[in-house]
Amino acid sequence: MAQRMELWLYVVQRLTAMILAPLVLLHLGVILYAIQGGVTGEEILARTQGSLGWMLVYGLFVLSAGLHGAIGLRGIVRELLGWHGPSLNLAALAFAVGLIWLGLRAVGAVT
């Protein structure tokens, strides 16, 4: 079971990477545009509030980033600290769930 888990974590990591690539490019564009004159709550909400499009984009962004980040951190922790087994996997899952929850909450706040 654990034998194939690494394979599937790898698959999810690469698939989320492919999803994240255009989203991050878009996000970088927004950042470089929006940072002019500082960022305000009004400016953000004017762009995203009530927008189904932004909700879907950022929603997908949050889901993908949550999985991608958790799998990535899990790998680092395993190699550097030697932590492995079910406890590590549980911690990684908790991180993913927590991050996705916080993220979707943020998406809800701005859209």
Added chain:
Amino acid sequence: MSRIAPLDAARARNHPAYWAFLAHRLSGAALALFLPAHFYVLGTAVEADAFNQAIAWTSSLPVKLMEALLVSALAIHLAGGLRLLALEFLPWSPQQKSRIAIAFGFALAVGLIFLFQALR
């Protein structure tokens, strides 16, 4: 007892593909640890004023510099990630070092553009 001197070990790791790995790992870790705070702060934007108050401390120059580093981290992780996707999914290319250089160049450019935009 390690039988390799730390200086020798550092020298052995002193090549582009390793720098690229290090940049990818460090930027990934930084971004993963930054995201919870980022999402939390954005979550206050239900009210524009609440958000503005939450980020009021970020207008100082040192913070802008840190933000530039974070944005560069995002850019290097993206560019490095695209390099890796190409490495793993396309047939092997002899242009590996060029790709690494382009990735670092892209991240530098993004960081500088951010600073330029943020400071004017």
Added chain:
Amino acid sequence: MTSADRTATAPGNGLTILKLSIWRGAEEGRFEEFEIPAEDRMTVLDAVTIVQRKLDPSLSYRFACRVGVCGSCAMMVNGTPRWTCRTHVSKVVRDGQITLAPLRSLPVIKDLATDMSTFFEKNEKAGGRFVPSREGHRDIVSVDPKSRQRKRADAAIECIGCGVCYASCDVVAWNKDYLGPAALNRAWSLVNDERDGDKAGHLKKVAVDAGCHACHSHQACANNCPQMLNPTASIAGLKREIFAAALKGEL
């Protein structure tokens, strides 16, 4: 011939005395210092051989062909795994000194000789064994040398199992179960061998925990391989084939 006859300087750097710091012992031990006359065009194998013959016969080290075809003389030279017979002292000497240690990530038997068992066991674990698809007495299979598969196998086939890539790899050092670049490179050459009867089996054996997905593409293996092979590319190929096979439900 006495040592007085052999005090010519090495070209370009005026070296007359070569200092060697050599690991003695097993897992526990220490570095011992030796000094020998430097010679023109001396290789590291020449140097360690002089130490063993003239200064300390109890020094243990490996070599066989001494002409760069067998891989037996692999060891850490100033922290990088190299074939000592193919390494000129003048290329690696620093401040008139060289440090020699046994190959990284392998148990030490004595001094500069390591126990290669885990290296070869991982080759087995990674399925590095040709699986016949038909009885042996049939006609020879015709393999087009220009086919993509044959070219991929050709690029990976010349591995002689010297262990330099294994000792170069940080992931091997960080994860004792990692199959390692040589074993995975061998698996790739079999995956591309159209005569092999169990491609799926080969892929399954490396799509495991501490298998090909543990590689982070550092390319230290490719940088150091004395045969100029590229295990990183082979491992990328394995990842590619496994990704497709996994999504198709073939694994």
